[in-house]
Amino acid sequence: MSGRPVNRSSTKPAEAVDEVETVVRVLLGQAGLTVPDEEVARLARLYPGLRRSADRLAALPVGDEVPAAVFHADPTEGGRP
Amino acid sequence: MSAPWTIQSAGAALRAGTTTAVALVESLQATADRLDHSLGTWLARFDDQAQAAAARADAELAAGTDRGPLHGIPLGIKDIIATDEGPTTAQSLVLDPAWGAQGDGPVVGRLRQAGAVIMGKTTTMEFAIGRPDPSKPFPLPRCPWNPDRWAGGSSSGTGNGVASGQILGGLGTDTGGSVRLPAAYNGISGHKPTFGLVPKTGCVPLGLSYDHIGPMARSAWDCAALLTVMAGPHPHDRTTVERPAGDFLATIDRGLDGLVVGVVANDRVAEASGPATQAALAQAITELEGGGARCQPFEVPYYDELSVGAFLALQAEAFAWHRTTLAQRWTDYGRPTRLTLAQGALINAADLVQVERVRQVARVAVIEAMDAAGLDLLISPTAGYGAAPFTGAASETISTRALHTPAWNSTGWPALSVPMGFDHDHLPLGLQVIGRPFADGLVLAAGHAYQQRTSWHLDQPPDPT
Numbered sequence: 001m002s003g004r005p006v007n008r009s010s011t012k013p014a015e016a017v018d019e020v021e022t023v024v025r026v027l028l029g030q031a032g033l034t035v036p037d038e039e040v041a042r043l044a045r046l047y048p049g050l051r052r053s054a055d056r057l058a059a060l061p062v063g064d065e066v067p068a069a070v071f072h073a074d075p076t077e078g079g080r081p
Numbered sequence: 082m083s084a085p086w087t088i089q090s091a092g093a094a095l096r097a098g099t100t101t102a103v104a105l106v107e108s109l110q111a112t113a114d115r116l117d118h119s120l121g122t123w124l125a126r127f128d129d130q131a132q133a134a135a136a137r138a139d140a141e142l143a144a145g146t147d148r149g150p151l152h153g154i155p156l157g158i159k160d161i162i163a164t165d166e167g168p169t170t171a172q173s174l175v176l177d178p179a180w181g182a183q184g185d186g187p188v189v190g191r192l193r194q195a196g197a198v199i200m201g202k203t204t205t206m207e208f209a210i211g212r213p214d215p216s217k218p219f220p221l222p223r224c225p226w227n228p229d230r231w232a233g234g235s236s237s238g239t240g241n242g243v244a245s246g247q248i249l250g251g252l253g254t255d256t257g258g259s260v261r262l263p264a265a266y267n268g269i270s271g272h273k274p275t276f277g278l279v280p281k282t283g284c285v286p287l288g289l290s291y292d293h294i295g296p297m298a299r300s301a302w303d304c305a306a307l308l309t310v311m312a313g314p315h316p317h318d319r320t321t322v323e324r325p326a327g328d329f330l331a332t333i334d335r336g337l338d339g340l341v342v343g344v345v346a347n348d349r350v351a352e353a354s355g356p357a358t359q360a361a362l363a364q365a366i367t368e369l370e371g372g373g374a375r376c377q378p379f380e381v382p383y384y385d386e387l388s389v390g391a392f393l394a395l396q397a398e399a400f401a402w403h404r405t406t407l408a409q410r411w412t413d414y415g416r417p418t419r420l421t422l423a424q425g426a427l428i429n430a431a432d433l434v435q436v437e438r439v440r441q442v443a444r445v446a447v448i449e450a451m452d453a454a455g456l457d458l459l460i461s462p463t464a465g466y467g468a469a470p471f472t473g474a475a476s477e478t479i480s481t482r483a484l485h486t487p488a489w490n491s492t493g494w495p496a497l498s499v500p501m502g503f504d505h506d507h508l509p510l511g512l513q514v515i516g517r518p519f520a521d522g523l524v525l526a527a528g529h530a531y532q533q534r535t536s537w538h539l540d541q542p543p544d545p546t
Contacts, residue, residue, distance in 0.1 A: 024427060031400075031426035032408040042420060047427055053389045054432040057439050060386065067437030068444065069290050 186283020203238025265511025343379025400425020
């Protein structure tokens with residue numbers, strides 16, 4: 001659900017805000033956070049920008065590249081397990 | 082006003098017998114007594130232990146035992162790094178007091194072993210993220226050049242403490258710019274080492290794969306002296322790399338001759354830097370070229386993505402660490418902190434994996450582009466503007482776009498901020514020097530060479546009292 005783009009074109013602005021707030025409230029709730037309404041609203045204002053940033057990176061063609069943080073089978077490699 | 086102490090000049094005076102570590106510590110403690118309430122530098126001071134350590138340092142020097150450039154040098158430690166004296170709060174009501182009971186983090190232990198005198202724990206932003214929160218019972222770190230302005234963060238107290246003459250150097254941490262930005266805003270030098278060069282055990286994590294512990298001091302020479310002691314692998318830290326740490330003072334006099342320097346020319350930097358910053362950068366380029374470097378514009382591949390990715394990933398990594406306590410103690414966190422951390426809950430797993438895939442592609446692309454252009458180093462402003470007021474700042478001056486630091490947390494490469502002048506409000510501005518991975522010595526040498534041609538790093542703020 002968190003990756004689902006908000007459909008802005010088919011909703012009125014107030015409804016779009018409501019929809020974003022709903023998404024944010026669900027995501028915070030799934031993470032176990034109980035957040036006051038005013039702060040949910042603040043996070044909802046930030047959320048579209050956060051998604052634009054993430055979606056911009058998702059659109060880059062990086063092929064089969066593995067993440068920068070690479071997994072090692074030996075948990076003691078380079079230090080304590 | 083007499084020239085300020087540097088680690089270099091204090092070391093020379095200690096060995097010449099014109100001062101003692103005890104006299105130095107007492108003098109700086111008197112300065113702290115006078116300025117701390119105005120500047121918000123300290124969360125805890127270890128006055129008695131510092132005087133005892135200074136007395137031991139003097140006795141050792143008198144007996145012919147010299148531990149090197151940090152012997153008898155008074156330092157501050159950002160209060161997210163554990164020390165024997167304790168406590169560690171991370172400037173938060175949330176951190177379990179037991180966390181700080183682990184004693185010296187490896188990097189603090191190394192400084193102490195080198196004879197440094199630990200003066201106390203310096204202010205930060207809560208858990209090194211967010212903004213100062215006046216509703217919590219902690220000092221607000223202020224810029225000594227104008228106490229109505231914020232000292233920058235998150236290594237705020239180490240930054241304003243060095244600038245105001247309360248310490249000669251110290252430790253900061255840098256996840257998106259938190260060593261380099263307060264260095265720039267306070268008019269001092271600060272170095273984010275290559276990721277893996279300095280162990281982070283004993284430091285409260287923020288962005289686990291973006292965090293760096295780095296030295297802050299007046300000069301690049303001083304930072305090199307600190308880094309030489311701090312660097313090197315540690316058996317308890319899986320992020321450190323097995324390679325010789327290096328003596329960064331041995332190469333500090335390399336100079337600028339023959340270096341080819343790329344001036345970061347991406348729109349993101351130019352558009353989010355004020356006219357005074359651009360003028361200071363132009364002057365810095367003239368100085369570097371006067372020293373024998375050749376400067377040329379350089380478009381950093383994936384620069385925006387590296388910058389944006391750092392913020393996304395550090396929020397996700399930080400949220401992973403804080404999730405349980407954030408759920409249990411939401412209001413005990415400061416509002417700016419909890420709202421920043423909670424954004425990590427809004428980023429999904431695939432988002433984070435993609436950030437890390439782009440991070441890898443981008444790092445390779447930047448190296449290849451530097452190779453193709455024959456570049457040794459890059460430079461940019463550290464930030465687009467000087468220190469911001471606590472309230473009423475113009476939005477463009479406090480936008481994350483005006484922070485020209487986080488891309489280099491994504492690459493993990495070394496980046497140094499040195500003072501390069503002042504804006505129209507006489508607030509310091511920083512020049513950022515960026516190197517290839519593990520080229521910390523070259524970065525520091527370039528900063529040192531620049532500071533041989535300029536004196537911005539020796540300028541002192543007015544006394545706020």
